[in-house]
Amino acid sequence: MTYLSKTLILVAGLALAACTNPDRFEDQAGGGLSGGAGLAGSASDPTSPAYFQQAIGDRVLFAVDQSTLSPEAQATLDGQAQWLMSNTDFSAVIEGHADEQGTREYNLALGARRANAVQEYLVSRGVAGNRLRTVSYGKERPIEICSEESCYAKNRRAVTVLSLGAGS
Amino acid sequence: MMRFLLTLVAAMTLWVFPATAQQGGPLRLEITEGVIEPLPVAVPDFVADTPAAQDYARNIARVIAADLTGTGLFREIPAEAHISRIASFDSPVQFADWRAINAQALVTGAVSLDGAGRLVARFRIYDVFAGQELGRGQQLVGERDGWRRIAHKVADQVYSRITGEGGYFDSRVVFVAESGPKDQRAKRLAIMDYDGANVQYLTDASAIVLAPRFSPTGDRVLYTSYETGFPRIYLLDVASVGRRALPTMEGTMAFAPRFSPDGRTVLYSLTQGGNTDLFTMDIASGASTRLTTAPSIETAPSYSPDGRQIVFESDRSGTPQLYIMGASGGEARRISFGPGRYGTPVWSPRGDLIAFTKQSKGRFHIGVMRVDGSEERLLTASFLDEGPTWAPNGRVIMFTRETQGAQGEARLYSVDITGRNLRQVPTQGGASDPSWGPLQN
Numbered sequence: 042m043t044y045l046s047k048t049l050i051l052v053a054g055l056a057l058a059a060c061t062n063p064d065r066f067e068d069q070a071g072g073g074l075s076g077g078a079g080l081a082g083s084a085s086d087p088t089s090p091a092y093f094q095q096a097i098g099d100r101v102l103f104a105v106d107q108s109t110l111s112p113e114a115q116a117t118l119d120g121q122a123q124w125l126m127s128n129t130d131f132s133a134v135i136e137g138h139a140d141e142q143g144t145r146e147y148n149l150a151l152g153a154r155r156a157n158a159v160q161e162y163l164v165s166r167g168v169a170g171n172r173l174r175t176v177s178y179g180k181e182r183p184i185e186i187c188s189e190e191s192c193y194a195k196n197r198r199a200v201t202v203l204s205l206g207a208g209s
Numbered sequence: 210m211m212r213f214l215l216t217l218v219a220a221m222t223l224w225v226f227p228a229t230a231q232q233g234g235p236l237r238l239e240i241t242e243g244v245i246e247p248l249p250v251a252v253p254d255f256v257a258d259t260p261a262a263q264d265y266a267r268n269i270a271r272v273i274a275a276d277l278t279g280t281g282l283f284r285e286i287p288a289e290a291h292i293s294r295i296a297s298f299d300s301p302v303q304f305a306d307w308r309a310i311n312a313q314a315l316v317t318g319a320v321s322l323d324g325a326g327r328l329v330a331r332f333r334i335y336d337v338f339a340g341q342e343l344g345r346g347q348q349l350v351g352e353r354d355g356w357r358r359i360a361h362k363v364a365d366q367v368y369s370r371i372t373g374e375g376g377y378f379d380s381r382v383v384f385v386a387e388s389g390p391k392d393q394r395a396k397r398l399a400i401m402d403y404d405g406a407n408v409q410y411l412t413d414a415s416a417i418v419l420a421p422r423f424s425p426t427g428d429r430v431l432y433t434s435y436e437t438g439f440p441r442i443y444l445l446d447v448a449s450v451g452r453r454a455l456p457t458m459e460g461t462m463a464f465a466p467r468f469s470p471d472g473r474t475v476l477y478s479l480t481q482g483g484n485t486d487l488f489t490m491d492i493a494s495g496a497s498t499r500l501t502t503a504p505s506i507e508t509a510p511s512y513s514p515d516g517r518q519i520v521f522e523s524d525r526s527g528t529p530q531l532y533i534m535g536a537s538g539g540e541a542r543r544i545s546f547g548p549g550r551y552g553t554p555v556w557s558p559r560g561d562l563i564a565f566t567k568q569s570k571g572r573f574h575i576g577v578m579r580v581d582g583s584e585e586r587l588l589t590a591s592f593l594d595e596g597p598t599w600a601p602n603g604r605v606i607m608f609t610r611e612t613q614g615a616q617g618e619a620r621l622y623s624v625d626i627t628g629r630n631l632r633q634v635p636t637q638g639g640a641s642d643p644s645w646g647p648l649q650n
Contacts, residue, residue, distance in 0.1 A: 108483075134438070141611075144552035144566050144595050145419060145642070146465045146478065147522065147529055149440065150485035150506040153462060157483020176439050177462060177480065181417055186391040186615040188592070 090131070090203045093124050101159060103197040105142070108154035110162055118159060121201055122166035132172040135159045136200045140193035141180045152177030152199075159199040236314055236336035236343050238282060238371045245629065247284035248371065250277055251312035251337075253295045254288070255330065258321035265328055265356050266320040272360035273316060275404065276378040277367060280605075281630030286312050298331060307337040314343070316367055328353050332363045334370055344370045357406055358649065365648070375602040378403060381646045382598075382607065383421040383430050383447075386410065387619055387639030394639075398432055400447065403600075403645065405635035411450055420596070420642045421445075424468045427646035431466040431475060442466045442477055444492065456495040465508050469536075470516040478508040487521060487538075500538035509553045512536065513560060513580075520544070520554040520563055531565060533580070544582030553596050556580075557603040562626070564597035564606050575608045577626055588628040592617075598645045607634065609641040 082089025084096055093099060099121070101114035110118065125131065137156030139148035156175035164170045185192035238248050252274040255266035277283035293306035298319035307315050318332035333346040347366065349359050358379055365376025386399040386408075395414035398421055401407055411430070412418055419440070421432035430445045436454075440462045445452040455475065457463050462480040469476060475490045479497075487500040487507045501507045505525035512519055520533050526543065529550045534541035545551040549569030556563055560580070567574040567587065573594040578585040593611040600606070604626055610633075611619040619641040621634040634640070 141593065142571075143550075143568065144509065144522075144529075146509040147506065147524075147552050149462070149464055150478065150480060150508050153480040153485060154483045154506070160483075174439075174460065175483070178417075178435075181394070181419070183392050186617075188613040188615075188617060 087124075088128055093121070093128075093201075093203060097121055097124055099202070100198045100200040102194060103155055103199070105140075105193075105197070106151065108151065108158045110158055115162065118162045119166060122163050122168050125163065125168045125172065129172075130205060131203045132206050133174070134202045134204065135163075135173060135175045136182075136202055137175065137177040138182060138196055138198050138200070139180050140196040141183065141188065142193065143180065145179055145181075148179035149177050150179075152179045155197075155199045159201065163201075236339065236371055237373060247278075247282055248313050249286050249311050250274075250283045250314040250316065250367070251286045251291060251307060251310070252277070252316045253291055255318035255320045255332075256295060256298050258298075258319050261322050262320040262328070265330075265353070266318075269318065269320060269330060269356055269360040269363070270316075272357055272404075273364045273367065276361060276364035279404070279632065280368065281625060282368075282372065283314075286310055298333075302335055304335075304337055304340045307335075312337050314367065314371060316363065318363065322353070323350070326353065327351060328356055328359060330359045330363070332366070334367050357402060361402070374604060375648065377600040377602045377605060377645075377648065379649050380601055381423075381427065381649070382621075382634075382643050383411075383423055383646065384621060384636075384643040385418060385421065385641045386636070387641055388414070391615065391617055396641075398430070398445070399640075400430075401636070403634075408637065411445060411447075412452075420465065421644050422467050423644045423646040424472045425470055425647060426472060427649065429468075429472070430644075431468060433464040433466065440464045442475065444475075455490060455492075456497075465510065467511055469512055470514055476510045476512060476519065478510070487519070498537075500534075501541075511555045513556050514558055515560065518556075520556055522552045522554060531563065531582075544578065544580070545585075546582060547585055555597055555599060557599050558601060559603040562603070564599060566595040566597065566608075575606060575624065577606075586628065588624050588626065589622070589631060594622075596642055598643050600645055601648045605630075607643045607645055609643065611641070 081091040084091040097120040098117040101117050135156040137152030139151045160173045160175050183196045185195045252270050254270045257263040257266040274285045278285050290310050293303045295317045315335040315337050320330045323329050327350055329350050331348045334343045336343045351359050361378035364378045368376040380403045382403055383400045386397045387394055389395045396418050397414045398411040398418050400409050416434050416436040419433040421430045428447055432443055433440050434443050441457050442455045442463045443452050464478050466475045466477040478485050479488045485506045485508050487510050488497045490497045503525050505523050507523045510519050510521040517536050518533055522529050523532050529552050530543055531545040531551045531554045532541040532543050549567050551565050551567050553566045554563045562577045564577050567576050572590050574587040575589045575594050575597050576587040591610055592613040595609050597606045597608045605623050607623045609619050610622045611617055618639045621640045621643050624631045
């Protein structure tokens with residue numbers, strides 16, 4: 042089975058899952074799709090979105106009120122960049138998020154800084170800028186809901202969400 | 210003359226009428242830091258002049274009493290304590306009976322239905338100890354389903370005749386109605402009376418909506434929606450619930466909109482390349498003008514009531530602080546200097562104060578400061594308070610309070626600018642981001 046037909050089947054499966062955005066690949070934690078990561082292909086297939094999410098890692102985390110990329114985050118993004126450059130049928134929206142400590146407006150702007158930091162890094166590693174878009178959700182979409190640092194640390198994130206299409 | 214004086218217990222300022230000014234002078238409650246003893250008021254059921262008006266006669270009186278006591282400035286003397294009954298609107302008031310129960314103010318009224326089925330309400334306000342009317346009686350006519358507005362208008366008259374300040378009861382609030390768990394929260398735009406009644410939903414829950422803002426006349430609402438997957442500003446007509454997206458540039462995010470005082474311009478934040486700056490947009494033409502160019506975050510802008518200045522939040526100093534600049538941009542001066550982080554400044558309708566959100570030592574506060582940054586006062590403290598909005602008279606602030614933890618939920622609260630009278634605004638479910646509209650006509 043070719044890669045393309047595989048992704049087409051995958052898209053059909055997502056549509057059946059009654060999602061309003063069938064071209065979007067995201068695991069459950071991202072808040073977009075329900076039904077589990079299995080829909081995004083097998084994580085053992087290095088060309089699959091599931092591999093991108095699980096093996097490479099689709100997200101990087103940030104320190105409080107910061108948008109600088111840690112060495113660990115940079116390593117993850119190196120992997121993302123490599124994957125994106127060898128899987129050119131995909132484009133990505135980088136979603137920036139903040140924890141709940143902060144006002145709604147400031148957190149939107151902070152999430153945008155985080156998403157932008159990821160975008161700039163991926164571009165610096167060779168990914169075409171027109172395949173990447175950014176959006177900030179501020180504190181609107183936490184993945185962890187406790188009001189402790191253990192949750193906040195996971196919510197201060199930028200998630201690279203793949204979608205099928207070569208970008209604009 | 211002492212009988213005109215209200216019992217004011219002064220915490221900071223004792224305000225007393227000069228006795229010479231009291232010749233036939235009106236009942237008056239000066240709202241100061243010191244008013245902590247509410248003024249006793251009696252609001253007997255209105256007289257139903259037609260049988261079909263019976264329920265309205267009672268309900269209108271109840272809403273008037275709720276409005277007045279809800280301010281924390283009035284205390285209602287319950288009906289069980291009343292000696293006199295108001296059997297007829299035009300019969301002389303037995304002042305001695307009201308004095309005996311220490312009612313300082315008395316509100317009487319009558320309600321009937323006219324030939325067209327409309328409600329006709331008449332009311333009078335009395336200074337009981339002076340034994341005379343306070344201002345003139347008035348008549349209000351409205352549709353039956355607008356009976357609460359009639360009550361609010363009467364209460365606004367009572368409030369303004371006794372305090373000398375404008376009322377705020379006949380006003381509405383646009384807000385975000387929230388439901389669902391914290392990580393999948395559904396948000397809808399909704400509008401309601403200031404007291405939580407008459408909720409109407411303006412959008413469905415299909416996209417995240419944030420921070421609606423009333424136009425100065427209350428006819429339109431600006432808000433941010435993720436309808437397209439990216440935050441954009443929308444303009445909604447309240448009467449028709451029709452809406453349109455304001456023009457935007459591809460690859461940008463627009464949010465935190467507010468109207469200019471003339472209602473023609475939108476002041477907002479635009480994020481481009483990760484950097485958030487302030488812009489204005491002429492609503493008619495859609496043309497945007499950049500106001501700031503700093504690499505820092507500039508957001509949450511609000512106009513002064515005369516439209517000449519803008520207060521906003523910026524982290525140009527390293528942490529979010531409040532700044533004021535001219536309406537066309539240019540140099541900004543910092544006005545917040547206390548320890549902590551400041552955000553969402555909103556200029557009061559009187560022009561004298563800035564309300565803000567402050568984050569300090571892991572707590573959130575709603576506070577006010579003078580326009581020059583002096584006399585900062587924190588009015589609330591909780592796990593998460595944010596997003597103040599002013600009552601039309603600049604005496605009360607409504608805001609969002611979110612509780613802690615996995616079951617955390619947002620609700621609306623109001624507080625007097627003295628820091629007293631903290632109250633939850635009744636809403637059916639979660640609620641956030643209130644914007645208090647003007648007094649209605």
